Amino acid sequence: MTRLLPGIAAMAAIVVASNILVQFLFGQWLTWGAFTYPLAFLVTDLMNRLYGPSEARKVVIAGFVTGIACSLVGTQIMGEFGPLVTWRIAIGSGLAFLTAQLLDVAIFDRLRAGRWWRAPLASSIVGSAVDTALFFTIAFSATLAFIEPSNDVSWAGEILPLLGVGPAVPLWVSLAVADWGVKLALAVIALVPFRAIVKAKDPQVA
Template sequence: MKNNILPGVLAMAAIVVASNILVQFLFGQWLTWGAFTYPLAFLVTDIMNRVYGREAARKVVFAGFVVGVACSFVGTQITGEFGPLVTWRIAIGSGLAFLTAQLIDIAVFNRLRDGSWWRAPVVSSLVGSSVDTALFFTIAFSASLSFIEPANDVSWAGEVLPLLGAGPSVPLWVSLAVADWLVKLALALLALVPFRIIVGSLTRGTT
């Protein structure tokens, strides 16, 4: 089976670029449009892992990481109404969360790949998504990590409000993280449909 990872690299790059653009646009009170495109990165990783193996999936992830770093760097150089479009905390959080979560996704998938067809993509995506959300929002917005970029005022993210507008009182960034996490979980389940279809198509085309 030939390791043709170029489509995976292009798909991952497109998702990363689109998510970096769409994250600038709000969807409701707790989300951005990027929350609906970024989780597709886990779908791409899992498809590559299932069809071409762990090493191919890692190459796709590292390609996505490089594209993400480039997008973040460009964002730090563009000044919007409230300062740089991408702060260094967001850039660091985004890159570290992406790389860590995707590599964990690959490791978990590989441990479960011999079970039922749906088990590996579901569990790996859920674990990876949880790690991704926790790392990104903590690094980017937690007051305890303000030393990373002292000049960046993220006090707005620490405003104490009811969780998602109805739960216990928590910092705003926690509500943002929970909303993002719930979307990732929902999309991880919905992604089983394209995962099954695409894997089946690629497997038939490479055997």
């Protein structure tokens, strides 16, 4: 378990930082949290490559528990428009994180025998897509308003051009597409530290 402590600490730090930074906007479609959260996939993939899927899942669970704690704290902190974290956001965040990260672990494990970059890239891309789709749909889609009827998310359903230039879609769809775009970019960029850290730990692994 001791060998997992760096991974657990890194995952917890990413989850906490992302929960804080998501409160701050970056441009029109993103928050600063969009740039830190995807690093969770890097941590999961490193743990998977170095120690295997079982150990990687333990790190994921640690991140999930940390996320639950952050969400519970956020629901008790009142901002200008209500709690910093609504129950829909808390549920969406938790389900998206756990589902996407466990899927990442499974895909990575299936592809680990291929070229060194295939497993982390494919697992991160698929995991990111699932994470984004689950979170934004649960948190903001009008069809799931029954989850938290008292939470008015009508602002997220405003019909606007996709990312300001595309076809007309609900605002939350643009937010989701922008978020996924960042995740895709970071999935590629993360291959550099992934390769460097794996080679430093064990030159024979990848």
